[in-house]
Amino acid sequence: MHLEALVETSRAVTATRSRKKKQAALAALLGGLARREIEVAVSYLIGVLPQGRIGVGPRTLTRAFPGGVAEEASLTLADVDRAFDEVAGIAGPGAEGRRVERLRGLLSRANAGEQDFLARLLMGELRQGANEGLVLAGVAEAAELDEGALRRAAMLAGGLPPVAVAALVEGAAGLAAFRLELFRPVLPMLADTAEDIADALARIPAPALEPKIDGARVLVHKDGERVVAYSRQQNDVTASIPEVADLVRALPARRLLLDGEVIALSPDGRPRPFQETMRRFGRRLDVDAMRLELPLSTFFFDCLLVDDDELLDRAADERAAALARIVPAESRVERLVTADPSAAQAFLDRVVAAGHEGIMVKDRRSRYEAGSRGASWLKLKPTMTLDLAVLAAEWGSGRRKGWLSNLHLGARDEATGDFVMLGKTFKGLTDETLIWQTEALLERETSREGHVVRVRPELVVEIAFNELQRSPRYPGGLALRFARVKGYRADKGPGDADTMETVRELATNVLSGVGPDVNGD
Helix, strand or coil, X not given: CEHXXXXXXXXXXXXXXXXXXXXXXXXXXXXXXXXXXXXXXXXXXXXXXXXXXXXXXXXXXXXXXXXXXXXXXXXXXXXXXXXXXXHHCCCCCCHHXXXXXXXXXXXXXXXXXXXXXXXXXXXCCCCCCCCHHHHHHXXXXXXXXXXXXXXHHHHHHCXXXXXXXXXXXXXHHHHCCCCCCCCCCCCCCEEEECCCHHHHHHHCCCEEEEEECCCEEEEEEEECCEEEEEECCCCECHHHCHHHHHHHHCCCCCEEEEEEEEEEECCCCCEXXXXXXXXXXXXXXXXXXXXXXXXXXXXXXXXXXXXXXXXXXXXXXXXXXXXXXXXXXXXXXXXXXXXXXXXXXXXXXXXXXXXXXXXXXXXXXXXXXXXXXXXXXXXXCCCCEEEEXXXXXXXXXXXXXXXXXXXXXXXXXXXXXXXXXXXXXXXXXXXXXXXXXXXXXXXXXXXXXXXXXXXXXXXXXEEECCEEEEXXXXXXXXXXXXXXXXXXXXXXXXXXXXXXXXXXXXXXXXXXXXXXXXXXX
């Protein structure tokens, strides 16, 4: 298939606000693909490359752009995929120049629309109103399969592209091949937000309560002596956190898949700041020394597999019982089964007093829905925080001169895939964070406007705030008041940022009314 057909579909999806029409356009394209084209097309439509990062940044792309455009569209999906394979394989002295040359050869064969599409794809800026959920729906329509079955297979496969191939080529039989498999990362189950205890208990009539630990999420796989810990982003972090592997290796089961949090605690048992926990992740050198300096504690809260018994579809109570049989109490989260509002409030107060974020309220009857942010798990935090993407930053002045300081913050619009700005802040940033932040944002720079550096929205930061206000200044009509940075969330990507739907739901409860605009300056 020619790239032009995919680009035209992308345009059509962007041009309509109708979800039904978007889905139909995607289905029409996907239904006409050859097997070898499906994974590439689906990857491009959700804004990623099958190759992952290929070493192309704004500078390389700018140098690679030819002086003109092709008069006729001739590029195929195979041509583009082959070129990206070759670029990804370039290394050594003179690598950037050779990447520029190869990309220029590709772009010189592209028309204006294709050049624009490829540039945005390479820079991670392909906002076309076709998020992964919508593309999944298009695959389901083209394959004439149940959307729920397709979603479950994609969750167990760790992504949509390979599942799309199976669905479109083999149908339902192809989906049956995707099962829970050790050492293939599973997307973790996620939680919605509750307003307070009354809201949580009204939405979950058969609740179990657990502390919400502000650590790093891990799913740990075990088969005999082999143990691998995967992060929320599906990265193998085993070497950085060997105490987790040691703990699981010693548990009395041959095969396991456990879900939990890893956190650094102070000697008094209170949580250290999240950034201290993250110092251990990604660390490959001096791990033993860091382990002594900053030991980690592990708290598991779910069990998806024990030996040959798969528990994904069992009730949460059954999974909790299996966890209790396998994992000692000191390595499990506390669990309180109660529907009494007074007991639940007392539990929340005690957990917060111990230094934790809040509590989780989970439906005792629910199955584990990997990758789903649904109503079966609710998170309840007494202080308001949002995980937002950094959209831009401003050069600081005075003591912060030379550093990118004031952050432009945005929530994710699920309908369009865009990020909607909610405000700015420079509060809560340490000198150490400013130094790291400046380097990290410049690596993601896309353009400049005066003192503002715009960046690819790849970094997620946890923002605490006091209020939400109505504001005509920002496109979402809402602004954060007294926003401050709690810390960067290295365990989260832009797809994990909080959505505008979450922000609007929160605003209905905490909106302070019309007042002065707040921009963090």
